[in-house]
Amino acid sequence: MKKILIIGATSAIAEATARIFALRGDNLFLLARDQERLSVIANDLKVRGANDVHTWAYNASGQHDNETFFANAIEQLGGIDILFVAHGILPDQKSCEASVEHTLNAFEINATSVFAILTYFANIFEAQNHGSIAVISSVAGDRGRQSNYVYGAAKGAVSIFLQGLRHRLAKSGVQVLTIKPGFVDTPMTASFSKGALWAKPEQIARLIVRALDRKKSVVYTPWFWGGIMLIIRLVPDWIFHKTRL
Amino acid sequence: MLISGWGQYPDAEAEILNPVSGDALQRNLQDEDAKSFIARGLGRSYGDSSLSSTVISTKYLNRFHSFDDETGILSCDAGVSLDDILDVFVPKGWFPTVTPGTRFVTVGGAIASDVHGKNHHNVGTFCDHVLSFRILIASGEIFNCSPSENRDLFLATCGGMGLTGVILDASIRLQKIESSFIEETTYKAANLKECLELFTEYRSATYSVAWIDCLKQGKELGRSLLMLGNHSEKGGYVDLKKATSSIPFNMPGFCLNKYSVGAFNSLYYGRVRAQIQERHVHYGPYFYPLDGIGNWTRLYGAKGFVQYQFVIPKDAGLEGMTCVLEKISQSGAGSFLSVLKVFGKGNDNLLSFPFEGYTLALDFKVSPRTFELLDQLDVIVHDYGGRIYLTKDARMSDRVFQKGYPEWEAFQSVRERYGAVGIFASLQSKRLGLDVEH
Ligand SMILES: Cc1cc2nc3c(=O)[nH]c(=O)nc-3n(C[C@H](O)[C@H](O)[C@H](O)COP(=O)(O)OP(=O)(O)OC[C@H]3O[C@@H](n4cnc5c(N)ncnc54)[C@H](O)[C@@H]3O)c2cc1C
Ligand SMILES: NC(=O)c1ccc[n+]([C@@H]2O[C@H](COP(=O)([O-])OP(=O)(O)OC[C@H]3O[C@@H](n4cnc5c(N)ncnc54)[C@H](OP(=O)(O)O)[C@@H]3O)[C@@H](O)[C@H]2O)c1
Numbered sequence: 124m125k126k127i128l129i130i131g132a133t134s135a136i137a138e139a140t141a142r143i144f145a146l147r148g149d150n151l152f153l154l155a156r157d158q159e160r161l162s163v164i165a166n167d168l169k170v171r172g173a174n175d176v177h178t179w180a181y182n183a184s185g186q187h188d189n190e191t192f193f194a195n196a197i198e199q200l201g202g203i204d205i206l207f208v209a210h211g212i213l214p215d216q217k218s219c220e221a222s223v224e225h226t227l228n229a230f231e232i233n234a235t236s237v238f239a240i241l242t243y244f245a246n247i248f249e250a251q252n253h254g255s256i257a258v259i260s261s262v263a264g265d266r267g268r269q270s271n272y273v274y275g276a277a278k279g280a281v282s283i284f285l286q287g288l289r290h291r292l293a294k295s296g297v298q299v300l301t302i303k304p305g306f307v308d309t310p311m312t313a314s315f316s317k318g319a320l321w322a323k324p325e326q327i328a329r330l331i332v333r334a335l336d337r338k339k340s341v342v343y344t345p346w347f348w349g350g351i352m353l354i355i356r357l358v359p360d361w362i363f364h365k366t367r368l
Numbered sequence: 369m370l371i372s373g374w375g376q377y378p379d380a381e382a383e384i385l386n387p388v389s390g391d392a393l394q395r396n397l398q399d400e401d402a403k404s405f406i407a408r409g410l411g412r413s414y415g416d417s418s419l420s421s422t423v424i425s426t427k428y429l430n431r432f433h434s435f436d437d438e439t440g441i442l443s444c445d446a447g448v449s450l451d452d453i454l455d456v457f458v459p460k461g462w463f464p465t466v467t468p469g470t471r472f473v474t475v476g477g478a479i480a481s482d483v484h485g486k487n488h489h490n491v492g493t494f495c496d497h498v499l500s501f502r503i504l505i506a507s508g509e510i511f512n513c514s515p516s517e518n519r520d521l522f523l524a525t526c527g528g529m530g531l532t533g534v535i536l537d538a539s540i541r542l543q544k545i546e547s548s549f550i551e552e553t554t555y556k557a558a559n560l561k562e563c564l565e566l567f568t569e570y571r572s573a574t575y576s577v578a579w580i581d582c583l584k585q586g587k588e589l590g591r592s593l594l595m596l597g598n599h600s601e602k603g604g605y606v607d608l609k610k611a612t613s614s615i616p617f618n619m620p621g622f623c624l625n626k627y628s629v630g631a632f633n634s635l636y637y638g639r640v641r642a643q644i645q646e647r648h649v650h651y652g653p654y655f656y657p658l659d660g661i662g663n664w665t666r667l668y669g670a671k672g673f674v675q676y677q678f679v680i681p682k683d684a685g686l687e688g689m690t691c692v693l694e695k696i697s698q699s700g701a702g703s704f705l706s707v708l709k710v711f712g713k714g715n716d717n718l719l720s721f722p723f724e725g726y727t728l729a730l731d732f733k734v735s736p737r738t739f740e741l742l743d744q745l746d747v748i749v750h751d752y753g754g755r756i757y758l759t760k761d762a763r764m765s766d767r768v769f770q771k772g773y774p775e776w777e778a779f780q781s782v783r784e785r786y787g788a789v790g791i792f793a794s795l796q797s798k799r800l801g802l803d804v805e806h
Contacts, residue, residue, distance in 0.1 A: 166431070166434065167431035167432045167433070170432035170435050170456070313386055316369065
C-alpha cells in the first residue's frame with residue numbers, strides 16, 4: 124500500500140492513473156482547484172478499492188509559498204511514497220503572442236508552480252532516501268515550434284528541471300520520472316480533430332504506472348513518440364522552417 | 369466529426385459535446401437550445417440510434433458513486449462501461465446481472481436499449497435490475513425515476529433509445545459469483561426443431577444461446593450449436609489479459625460471399641468434435657468472444673454492415689423461424705454470425721424489445737440485395753406477430769416500427785409530456801417518424 128499525493132488530480136490523465144493506484148489499494152491524497160469534482164473523483168476511487176482518499180483545494184497560479192500546506196498534506200497522508208504532478212493548461216498560442224500577461228500566466232501554471240512544488244518535495248524525498256517523483260511534461264518541450272512554443276517552453280523548462288533533480292537525487296535512491304505524452308484525447312485537447320496518433324488517457328495511465336514500477340527516468344507515452352521527437356529534434360532549421368508544425 | 373454506429377452504416381457528420389459533469393451538460397443544453405441532441409455512450413448500437421448533428425458523449429461521466437457489498441447495489445454515472453464494472457467488481461465476487469455480448473457498452477446505453485443477455489429466460493432485461501436512475505430532460509430539470517417514482521418516464525426511458533433525455537446516473541443490482549469461470553456445455557442440433565427442443569429441455573441452465581448455420585437447407589435447416597453456461601465455483605477470481613489482436617484493415621467485401629461464410633461456418637462447427645463438449649471457461653471468452661478480435665466489423669468491408677435482430681412469439685416459433693431461415697438460405701446472402709436465443713416474459717417498458725418467444729440476430733454486408741432481403745423478412749416477422757430490435761436497426765420503415773411496437777403512441781405522449789420531442793432526436797427517431805426531419 125503506497126502513499127501517493129497527486130497534484131492536478133482532476134486531470135483526465137491523472138484520474139486514469141489514480142484509478143490504477145486505487146485498484147491496488149493505495150492511499151491517495153488529491154489536490155486540484157475544483158473541490159466538487161475532486162469529491163466525485165474521491166468517491167469513485169474509494170469504490171474502486173483505494174484504501175483512503177483525501178482531497179484539498181489547490182491553485183497553481185498565485186501563491187507559491189505552500190510549505191505548511193504541503194507539510195500538512197504529507198502528515199495527513201502519513202508519509203509519502205509517490206508525488207505525481209499533472210496539472211497544466213494548453214494556452215492559445217496566438218493570444219500569448221499578443222499578450223505578455225497570457226504568456227507569463229501560462230508559464231506560471233505550467234512551469235513556475237511546478238518548480239515551487241518540486242523545490243519543497245525534493246528536500247523531503249532527499250531526506251527520506253526513498254520514493255518517486257513523477258511529473259507530466261510533454262513532447263512539446265523537446266523542440267520549440269511556431270504553433271505552441273509558449274506551452275513548449277514551459278514543458279521544456281520542466282524537463283530540464285527534472286533532469287537536474289534526477290542527477291541530484293540519484294544518490295538518495297529517489298526516482299525522478301519525466302513523462303512525455305504525445306497527443307492524448309482529454310478535455311485539454313477537446314477542440315482538436317483526432318487522428319491515428321492520438322492515445323486515450325487510460326493507455327497513458329498504464330504506461331505511467333509501468334514506468335514508475337520499473338524505476339524509469341524518462342518515458343515517452345506511447346513509446347513511438349520517442350522516435351518521432353528524435354527526428355523532429357534532428358531536422359535542420361532550414362528544413363524545419365518550411366514546415367507549419 | 370464523422371461518426372457511425374458499430375455497423376459503420378450509416379455515418380453522419382456530428383458535433384460532439386463532451387461534458388465533464390452533469391452541470392456542464394446542463395449548460396450545454398442551455399447554450400444550444402435551438403438544436404436537437406442525442407446521447408451516445410460507446411457507440412455499440414449498430415445503426416443510427418446514437419447519430420445526430422449534435423451528440424452528447426458520456427465519456428467523461430464515468431464515475432462510481434457507491435457500492436453496497438451486502439446487497440450488490442452499485443450506483444454509478446451513465447457513462448461507466450461494463451468493462452470497467454467487470455474489472456473492478458469481478459475480483460470482489462460480483463458480476464452484472466445482465467450483460468450483452470460485448471463488455472464495451474455503457475450503463476446509459478444498456479438502459480436506453482434495455483439490453484438482454486443469454487439469461488433473459490431467467491432474469492429478464494438489464495432494466496429489470498435497475499433500481500433507479502436520474503435523467504436530465506429538455507427543460508434542464510433532473511428527474512429521479514424508478515418503477516414507483518415518475519413511473520411514466522421510467523417506462524419510456526428504459527428501452528427508449530435516448531429519446532426522453534440524458535440518463536446521468538443509475539443504481540443497478542449486481543449478482544454474486546464464486547469465480548471468474550463458467551461451466552459451458554455444448555450440444556449439437558441437426559436442425560431447427562432439435563435446437564428448439566434442446567432449449568426447452570435445458571431451460572434451467574443460467575445461460576443459453578445457439579449459433580445457427582444459416583446456409584443449410586432442407587433437413588439440415590437450422591443446424592446449430594447450443595451453448596449452455598452456469599457460473600462455476602472453481603477457479604478463483606482471475607483477470608484474463610484482454611486480447612488485443614485486431615483486424616488491421618478493411619477486408620475487401622467479396623470475402624463475405626456464400627463460400628467464405630460457408631467455410632467459416634464449417635470451421636466453427638468443426639471445433640466441437642464430440643456430440644457434447646464441456647469446458648471450464650473464463651467469463652471473458654464465454655460472454656465476449658468478439659471483443660477479443662478487436663475491430664472485427666472490418667471483415668465486412670468499407671461499406672459496413674447491418675444487423676437484423678427480430679423476435680417472434682413462442683407459438684409462432686418453429687414455423688416462423690423456419691420461414692425466415694428458408695428465405696435467408698435461398699438468398700445465399702451470408703450472415704457471419706447468427707445467434708438464436710429464447711426470451712422469457714417481457715416487461716412493461718414501452719419500447720423494450722424482448723417478449724416471450726424466439727429471437728434471431730443476423731449480420732449482412734451493406735448492399736442493395738441485403739436491403740431487399742430485409743424488407744422481405746420484415747413482412748414475415750410482422751406476419752408472425754414479431755418485432756425488430758431498435759438498437760440493431762438502421763433501415764426499418766416507420767410502418768414496420770409502429771406495427772412491431774404497439775405502445776409507440778404511449779411512448780410518444782410521454783415524450784411530449786416531458787418536452788423531449790424535437791429536442792432529443794436521432795437519425796433513427798426521424799426515420800421512424802417520431803421526430804421530424806429539419
Ligand atoms: C458485439 C456486440 C454484441 C452485442 N450483444 C448484445 C446482446 O447480446 N444483447 C443486447 O441487448 N444488445 C447487444 N448489443 C447491442 C448493445 O448492447 C447496445 O446497442 C447498447 O445500447 C450499446 O451501448 P452503448 O453504450 O455503446 O450505447 P450507444 O450505442 O452509444 O447508444 C445506444 C442508444 O443508447 C442511448 N444512450 C446512450 N447513453 C445514454 C444516456 N446516458 N442517456 C440516454 N440515452 C443514452 C443512445 O442515444 C442510443 O439510442 C451488442 C452489440 C455489439 C457491438
Ligand atoms: N492532452 C494532451 O495531449 C497532453 C499532451 C502532453 C502533455 N499533457 C499534459 O498532461 C497533463 C494533464 O493534462 P490532461 O491532458 O489530463 O488535461 P486536463 O484533463 O485538462 O487536465 C489539466 C488539469 O490541470 C488543472 N489545472 C489547470 N490550471 C490549474 C491551476 N491554475 N491550478 C491547479 N490546477 C490547474 C485542471 O484543473 P481544472 O479542471 O480545475 O481546470 C485540470 O485538472 C498536463 O500537464 C498537460 O500539459 C497533455
